[in-house]
Amino acid sequence: MSVRELTYAQAIQEALAQAMDADPSVFLMGEDIGVYGGAFQVTGDLVHRYGEDRVMDAPISELGQAGVAVGAALAGCRPVLEFQFSDFATLAMEQIVNQAAKLRFMLGGKVNVPLVMRFPAGSGTGAAAQHSQSLDAWLAHVPGLKVIQPSTPADIKGMLLAAIDDPDPVMVFEHKLLYKMKGEVPEEAYRIPIGKAHVARAGRDVTVVATSIMVHKSLEAAATLAAEGIDVEVIDLRTLRPIDTATIIESVKKTSRLACVYEGVKTLGIGAEISARIAESEAFDYLDAPILRLGGAESPIPYNPELEKAAVPQVPGIIEGLRNLVRGRM
Amino acid sequence: MSVRELTYAQAIQEALAQAMDADPSVFLMGEDIGVYGGAFQVTGDLVHRYGEDRVMDAPISELGQAGVAVGAALAGCRPVLEFQFSDFATLAMEQIVNQAAKLRFMLGGKVNVPLVMRFPAGSGTGAAAQHSQSLDAWLAHVPGLKVIQPSTPADIKGMLLAAIDDPDPVMVFEHKLLYKMKGEVPEEAYRIPIGKAHVARAGRDVTVVATSIMVHKSLEAAATLAAEGIDVEVIDLRTLRPIDTATIIESVKKTSRLACVYEGVKTLGIGAEISARIAESEAFDYLDAPILRLGGAESPIPYNPELEKAAVPQVPGIIEGLRNLVRGRM
Amino acid sequence: MNAVGKIKPNARPFYQKYSADQLKEALRKMYLIRRFEEGAEEAYMRGLIHGTMHLSIGQEGSAVGATMALRNTDYITSTHRGHGHCIGKGADPKLMFAEFFGKEEGYCRGRGGSMHIADVSTGNLGANGIVGGGLPIAVGAALAIKKQKRDDVAMCFFGDGASNEGAFHEALNMASVWKLPVVFVCENNKYGMSVSTERSMAVANVADRAAAYAMPGIIVDGNSIADVEEAIAEAVARARRGEGPTLVECKTYRTRGHSRSDRNRYRSKEEIEEWKARDPIPHFEAELRAHGLATEAEVTAIRESAEAEIAAGIEFARLGTDPIPSEVTRDVYSNEVAQ
Amino acid sequence: MNAVGKIKPNARPFYQKYSADQLKEALRKMYLIRRFEEGAEEAYMRGLIHGTMHLSIGQEGSAVGATMALRNTDYITSTHRGHGHCIGKGADPKLMFAEFFGKEEGYCRGRGGSMHIADVSTGNLGANGIVGGGLPIAVGAALAIKKQKRDDVAMCFFGDGASNEGAFHEALNMASVWKLPVVFVCENNKYGMSVSTERSMAVANVADRAAAYAMPGIIVDGNSIADVEEAIAEAVARARRGEGPTLVECKTYRTRGHSRSDRNRYRSKEEIEEWKARDPIPHFEAELRAHGLATEAEVTAIRESAEAEIAAGIEFARLGTDPIPSEVTRDVYSNEVAQ
Ligand SMILES: Cc1ncc(C[n+]2csc(CCOP(=O)(O)OP(=O)(O)O)c2C)c(N)n1
Numbered sequence A, B: 001m002s003v004r005e006l007t008y009a010q011a012i013q014e015a016l017a018q019a020m021d022a023d024p025s026v027f028l029m030g031e032d033i034g035v036y037g038g039a040f041q042v043t044g045d046l047v048h049r050y051g052e053d054r055v056m057d058a059p060i061s062e063l064g065q066a067g068v069a070v071g072a073a074l075a076g077c078r079p080v081l082e083f084q085f086s087d088f089a090t091l092a093m094e095q096i097v098n099q100a101a102k103l104r105f106m107l108g109g110k111v112n113v114p115l116v117m118r119f120p121a122g123s124g125t126g127a128a129a130q131h132s133q134s135l136d137a138w139l140a141h142v143p144g145l146k147v148i149q150p151s152t153p154a155d156i157k158g159m160l161l162a163a164i165d166d167p168d169p170v171m172v173f174e175h176k177l178l179y180k181m182k183g184e185v186p187e188e189a190y191r192i193p194i195g196k197a198h199v200a201r202a203g204r205d206v207t208v209v210a211t212s213i214m215v216h217k218s219l220e221a222a223a224t225l226a227a228e229g230i231d232v233e234v235i236d237l238r239t240l241r242p243i244d245t246a247t248i249i250e251s252v253k254k255t256s257r258l259a260c261v262y263e264g265v266k267t268l269g270i271g272a273e274i275s276a277r278i279a280e281s282e283a284f285d286y287l288d289a290p291i292l293r294l295g296g297a298e299s300p301i302p303y304n305p306e307l308e309k310a311a312v313p314q315v316p317g318i319i320e321g322l323r324n325l326v327r328g329r330m
Numbered sequence C, D: 001m002n003a004v005g006k007i008k009p010n011a012r013p014f015y016q017k018y019s020a021d022q023l024k025e026a027l028r029k030m031y032l033i034r035r036f037e038e039g040a041e042e043a044y045m046r047g048l049i050h051g052t053m054h055l056s057i058g059q060e061g062s063a064v065g066a067t068m069a070l071r072n073t074d075y076i077t078s079t080h081r082g083h084g085h086c087i088g089k090g091a092d093p094k095l096m097f098a099e100f101f102g103k104e105e106g107y108c109r110g111r112g113g114s115m116h117i118a119d120v121s122t123g124n125l126g127a128n129g130i131v132g133g134g135l136p137i138a139v140g141a142a143l144a145i146k147k148q149k150r151d152d153v154a155m156c157f158f159g160d161g162a163s164n165e166g167a168f169h170e171a172l173n174m175a176s177v178w179k180l181p182v183v184f185v186c187e188n189n190k191y192g193m194s195v196s197t198e199r200s201m202a203v204a205n206v207a208d209r210a211a212a213y214a215m216p217g218i219i220v221d222g223n224s225i226a227d228v229e230e231a232i233a234e235a236v237a238r239a240r241r242g243e244g245p246t247l248v249e250c251k252t253y254r255t256r257g258h259s260r261s262d263r264n265r266y267r268s269k270e271e272i273e274e275w276k277a278r279d280p281i282p283h284f285e286a287e288l289r290a291h292g293l294a295t296e297a298e299v300t301a302i303r304e305s306a307e308a309e310i311a312a313g314i315e316f317a318r319l320g321t322d323p324i325p326s327e328v329t330r331d332v333y334s335n336e337v338a339q
């Protein structure tokens, strides 16, 4: 199979195109995803290739758009809805949580709601508090939804294609700073299963469970620590609901130390759940140290660039945290 | 000070009345809180005592109501907004999370947003999946908000009065099944500080951190276990943001065992955060067993009464869970 | 088929285009709805049903009149007050009762209850516990219809109170901009729970809001099945022709309280009595007799057969299968997912 | 005070009711806005400012015309395209620049940036990063005004695209039902980002939606400060008299892209040029001269003083104090809260 370098955004676009080629019931909807190409140029020129009926610009009505996606899914389509920023999904929670997530269950399993919603998320762009949130933990708290957060171009392509195939609603969190990241991506359509974590780096001394952009920061930290003789295992969670607990337990049994690195607000962010799952699992007895969480600051994301950096985990902080964890200085 | 028996609902009503008596800038808004008296008869006849200007029935516009509360708070009022069911707050998340929670921070601390929002929550009424959710963990994840969940008539009165005094937005979660619960309540106005947990029962063998109605179920379980010689300490968390970690750490250092009991969906519910905070704290070294979480099922709330009961922790399950935890059978 | 000859040529279209049998079937549905809700109410009183329920007694004219113009492949989205829409679209009362009783035989296998009854086989995408929740969903179903090049329609039921939700605005705007085959049916029963339309909106009619979407807004007497059906039939035809959505406002009234907990403090006995006198069922019966389409005896037979069906339905439900508590997480996902 | 004598009696009200000095101050504000945004744009190009910004170049007529009718104690809620509203309401450009540069001296102490600039001291409750976010907030501020028995008003700026948000519907409905002192000012610049009003709504004007709330809906040339001010002044007076809200739609155009990332693929060069020819600033200058209210020399002096103020503002901002990174959680709460 031929492999090229693509950016994360290009990998998404390729997945969307291949899904539309394979299945006429797939269509895209969102704000400015047509001729504008999307706020982050993810849909790019797809409207010219697939037409306005399949790459639909919608009025600025997030709640309505989400409801339209639910209705279209119930009636046999496979909508892929792009929120321009994940922050705006706060307007659509009713349809996402009360309708999309619950309809199948409430109706006794007699319907499917095969839709995908894409959420550009995260900080680092200087867009301040209302355009920089990481609300992935909210949706990972909701039964009925599946939530993925791929960290590489290859993963987003394969997992997005799996999401579009999925009979249930799948929420896709994409970190804005990853859109321009390059990586090798196979050309043909392929699927990467939802619900499987990925060991991005094998190590003996400490297990790091990271999500999205924090996977890369953790790998960077791991490289530095390797020079100090600290061997870090980095697990890319990839799916926030359902969580692949088995892979984490197995790793912690080997390393006896666990750290969770995530951008969302530390309190009740995804790291809280990872920590709690290990603390209640058989891996608890293998733990030689407290479970470290490095998450976002307990504040909105500030505008000033230095403050903005200080609001989420950065490589130096991860290095220090892991070093102390391994050296038993917590 | 004279003390009477009041129901949880009456205690709320008394707090609202005393707040309106003391401060003309306080007013109530919501759906059917006027002549109807509120879906759960919490506001009762307040409209007759304070008039329609201070007990305002609003159109069915949850997002708009929340925004109106934010604007009124910015302009010098102290609105207390009642959502008819917490599930409907999913329509208002934009104003709650992007505006109310962040305005003070985004404007460099130059404004206050002194508002209170009340959320009747929880299952047990046979109202099914869209009227029975516990979304407290969502708001406890959001910096800028304070989140309380009092479990007794005396606590709701004192904490609601503290919430109305508070210069910041305070979210109040009230379990519907508690409204008819009776308890002793002092007559005059008093405040119970936000951010302090309450040791509802002292014990030596295991620490239970419970919220809302689960405090009572845990106390019931504790009474049964006492007969077996298991001495349970029950901590009523009361405030979900900010969390009183110190009180929990102190308790765990004493009991060496921790269980979290809550109604919200187990994954990423409040118990995940409690567990993670202890697992990363100095109390970790005192733990003799994994941290147990008893939370809501990974499903929406079903309609059928037996299924509905099975979807959230019940006393027998709590007894068994704590017994196994203490007897080391996990 | 037309009941030619039997009916006066000067009779209104409603009585021309349907056969006597079809019209009598419509009356029977109105009785089924009425008796279904009375039966459910009684079962609730006797503690056989828990939770809450919202009765549409007094609104059967709009439910049956609106759904008469639909086919099985058309969709409806319904509301918390949806028993009438459900039966109108063709649901089987005994399976609805089974749902009320929380049984596996119920439409939602006991998981949904009154507020979530759906019957996908008849195009009923479900009642909704969220006021206004069905509005954008209907628009989405209509979008799918258009994409699939079908000439079906999506009918969206909602109340006067729901028209104050942002979802109403967003849904009607999108339906109109995209010229989708939606028929928005507002059952204006004067109140959103306890709040009258005078207190919740500044315009006199919900239909007055249609202009904001360049959409026709039609007002009919919701207690006259003929008025409702004729207006809806035109809106449905318009939608099938690809000419876009229509808003039809049915002026009606719920003679029961909003839900089980209502003490009717916000309206007068007189108002309730006045509307009871405008009950859509006797009104329709009288017209059927006046047009010589049904005899007194036939009407009695219809009423009795409806009552018998309801009684049998309750029996069926009582004897249904209880779900297994340990299966609480079943059907959360399509494929079993380890959580 | 009136510029009696100097001005023709047959001149329109706008030129009668304000003194020459007041009118020249209005022109100066338009220049301040224009130069502020050009300065911000340049600073961004030079990498001195990060993030994004939404320029209102071409829309200064509505910003200044609308705010002229307001007092310091009146409120405004603004948008992501709010620099003009902010300066119109009386903000100091150098403190705005300090915010853009992320400095402690900035209006938000560097925490908010372009999309959140507020100036509570002049009644500006803030720009908003959420389209439509300010609509219900303005209604709430107006509710407070009414409760406090003040005769102030709340002015709510929003765009054509925002009028498709449910928040628009809910806010206008509540303002009208409660007869609140709100003036809804829609700056219709023909596009919501890349989507034209033709593609996002079914009616020709946002003002056509006012009827759904029994609210006056007035359309004016947003590039004529006089047209805007006269319509707004009437709406403000109406609000102060307790007669309720008004929707004023200002037809205007943004000659720059939506934000820094816009490549103008959705509109033609011709359209942009055509609107540049209708620039509100020269238009106002010409009228001032025609009425003999300002000489060429005075206009030049105004322009130059505005330019000088902007240049000084940028200097002030560059030399401002950087926030201390460790203070990231400061001001999340009013009282220090242990988290
Ligand atoms: C979003 C939301 N808000 C509030 C409620 C509570 N509630 C249920 S029905 C109802 C009144 C709805 O009025 P209307 O739309 O006129 O329908 P009706 O009950 O009159 O048939 C309310 C407030 C709800 N279920 N959902």
Ligand SMILES: Cc1ncc(C[n+]2csc(CCOP(=O)(O)OP(=O)(O)O)c2C)c(N)n1
Residues within 6 Å of the ligand: A031, A060, A062, A084, A088, A091, D080, D081, D129, D130, D131, D132, D158, D159, D160, D161, D162, D163, D189, D191, D192, D193, D258
């Ligand atoms: C709720 C929400 N949806 C989408 C966006 C992204 N966005 C920012 S401005 C804008 C266009 C707004 O159009 P309009 O209201 O006409 O204002 P204009 O930009 O034309 O001044 C969009 C889609 C947002 N900030 N908030």
Ligand SMILES: [Mg+2]
Residues within 6 Å of the ligand: C159, C160, C161, C187, C188, C189, C190, C191, C192, C193
């Ligand atoms: Mg109604």
Ligand SMILES: [Mg+2]
Residues within 6 Å of the ligand: D159, D160, D161, D187, D188, D189, D190, D191, D192, D193
């Ligand atoms: Mg615009």
